[in-house]
Amino acid sequence: MMQRLFAGYTAVLEETSLALAPVLLIFTVYHIFYLKVTRRYFVKIFLGVVIAFAGLTLFLQGVNIGYIPVGAALGELLADLPYRWILVPIGFFLGFSVTTAEPSVHVLVQEIDKVTAGAIPKRIMFFALCIGVAVAIALAMVKILAGLSLWYFLIPGYVLALILSYIVPPVFTAIAFDSGGVATGTMTATFLLSLAIGAASRIENANPLTDGFGIIALVAVMPILTVLGLGLLYRFKERKSRKNASAAADIDRITVPPAGTGK
Template sequence: MKKHRTILLEQFKEALTSVMPIAGIVFFLCFTIVPILNSILMAFVVGTVLLIIGMGFFTLGADLAMTPIGQYVGAETTKSKKFWLILFICFMVGSIITISEPDLQVLAEQVPSIQNGVIVGAVAVGVGVFLVVAMLRILFRIRLSYLLIGLYAAVFLFSIFVPGDFLTVAFDSGGVTTGPMTVPFIMAFGTGIAAIRSDKNADADSFGLVALCSVGPILAIMILGMVYQTDGGTYTRIAIPDTENSRQMWQLFQHAFPTYFKEVGIALLPITLFFAVFQMVRRKMNKTQMIRVCAGLVYTYLGLVMFLTGVNVGFMPVGNYLGKELGSLSYRWIIIPIGMVMGYFIVAAEPAVHVLNKQVYELTSGVIPIKAMSKSLAIGVSISVGLSMLRIITGIPIMYMLIPGYLLAGVLSFFVPPIFTAIAFDSGGVASGPMTATFLLPLAMGVCTAAGGNVITDAFGVVAMVAMTPLITIQLLGLYFKFKTKDKDGEKKTESLDVEEIIEL
């Protein structure tokens, strides 16, 4: 227990370091360019505190529960001699963990015209199908870059036939699906599956599951857009808190807590029941391991409740308000550099980013440093938010940015070590988490509303942009590693590098 407290304090410190820069930017804007109501600012302060505490609890919970469960289920699943059963379990795991993803619920609530259950169901099926594809790739050793290029070619081909109202939502759904619940579980699941292979590329192939599971929701929502008749709903503006005193402001959080206690409980229930049944059948975990997992699930539950309450009550309104005020300025172009600064720092507050960085560091024995990953991700997200704001105020169609971006990412995949391609496409998924859905998306909606644009076609898509640019920056990091690796005679190696070669640097 003492060890847990020590680790928890370290997680709180890391969360504080991650969140304070974006909080500082918001305070700077509030005291200079965009004055806001005290009620909104106080809600943001309380939300920030809850976010920090929630991130600390969640990260510890992911280490104790979600990661071990994923590795356990992945390793045990591949021991079955019934191939159809393996594929069925993969599909069930992918669908169940997606339903548990809070990011998806946040996005679904902000999409007009489409019922929440329809979006969640379509995305869950998409992830389930593509987790099966990801497992087949690992078992049959299919090169990830070839598979991703083919899949994204199909995505852009499908986009020709998809209504505009569904297009941006489809790409955004691919980003939010891989959030704080999905990423630690799926990455650990991949590690468990890859563990049955003894070849030198097994560890490298454990990456890429998040990347493939991000494609499934895009295709699923595109197909949905071709057949689904919307209910004619319209965009509902985010409610801005208007309270007269601190007691009324706190009541906003008091009313929100029961909602998220219930929502997170319902979200965690499917994967908890699945694990319980799996354990009763296989009986591979001992009593000590079970206690750790149960404690981890409690930490995960409490962390997500506090995190989601903080970002939805405190962050979402201030993001939307700042967006509307900045979009109303005569010099609204200033939202582009401001958005880039926000994007640079906000990625550090994404819980799933820390999970990915840690796994990359561990599987490469520290050769790919956490700092290098973090900087590359921050630069990528910064560029993506700047481009998103440019797109909103100019009305540039999103495909004009996504097609060149993914084309460049595909070309880079032929020149970088395969492990960097896998990590890059995984990074695109983890970078677009709850902070993006609850702060950057409302910010974009506010700017779009003030600028007189179409919220569905212009504001939606910021998550997709955040998911795209890390594919380029992380692979550029891979080029840097490749250029550092030379033979003794000074000639560069021409073959791709695997994990073992990177570790030998």
Template sequence: MDNIKETVLEVIYSILPISIVVTILQFTIIWLPMETFLQFAIGLVLVGVGLIFFLLGVNVGLQPVGELIGSALSKTKKVWLIIGFGFVLGLVVTLAEPDVRVLSNQVDQVSQGAIPKSILILSVAIGVGFFVALAMLRIILNFSMVYILAIGYGLIFLLAAFTPPTFVPISFDSGGVTTGPITVPFILALGVGVASVLRGKSASSDGFGLIALASIGPILSVLLLGVIYG
């Protein structure tokens, strides 16, 4: 019951600022048609209710399951299994990410179908899956995340020089949308679960940083997509 109360308050505090700002603008400067403002109010209520149910689902289902999967994979002591399922889970979680769908629809609309939605979504998902697998390997072998970040962003700037300019902003937006409400809790919980079981690992230090690594994958994959399409 406390969890429900905390979630409701969290959602109210999240949507309250934009509600206040839009309401002030409505009755001072912009004066939108009342029908449009009522649509905004109804949409705000629907968003609030949806966020409450969504966050409850994340806390009840996604986070515990992600952590249990991570710990169960670590107990097998099979490196290939941990890395393989890291890739698969990163892939499928990204395919379910609503932010990725929104980006693909907008890119498809702006490019008039030149960049197919399915290709963009798959490229982003493969990029996330690859770097989640790499993050699992980092936890197991205990090497510094700084090296991966330096090499990853070095490749990004190198590919950006050979990619059509249109794809560069899309690639960085692709990295941003993977830090959405489904991907983040599940991948973080997966990393914490893996690190909590392996001997000599700290869940607080080794289990985090996965999102930073995972966001590199979509940027690289979309830049490669730009090289191919360009």
């Protein structure tokens, strides 16, 4: 049991070490020659890196032995049902649920809240990202069931994103295109991708290579659109506020003539 649980763990350790080693090396060199933080603070950072290393290795090991097989099995099970359309709402629900557990999404939302000083509410931004991924997974299931080309989704999506980027406030444009990359994190690239491949492998006239893959591209574009849509709402709200402020200013400029100075 334990042997199967940690099968391939050595490879995961090597991959995580190669990913974290350059960051730790650069920080150490910078600390020695330029930063020169206190020893206590350096130990605190070093312990944080050790904890991150342990967490990443265990997380990736769990993904390899649990998440990917479960996603593939669930996709095959749902595709074998007589009412395959159930893949669409379940895909939407799973896309939303998995995004709530995506670490990179939480980091991005917290950074946005910190930089904007709460001007963009954290909950609203988080909800927009989750909805974007959920819609992307639902569309991916429609694509698999109907045998549609990926271009039918990507080209209109990016064209709409480019148009909206000229309308919404600049801060939303930058956040939107960053959110597309953040949403395609480890959770999406493991569970949801294996779910789509598993479903495509059981559907007639569907190819796991051409129909199962491509889900990451959809996940990359849909959060961009939802965040830009949120920016559009903020733009309309801003214009409405300005209009109300202008109307109030006009009212303030109206003077009432003194009594007895005319009709």
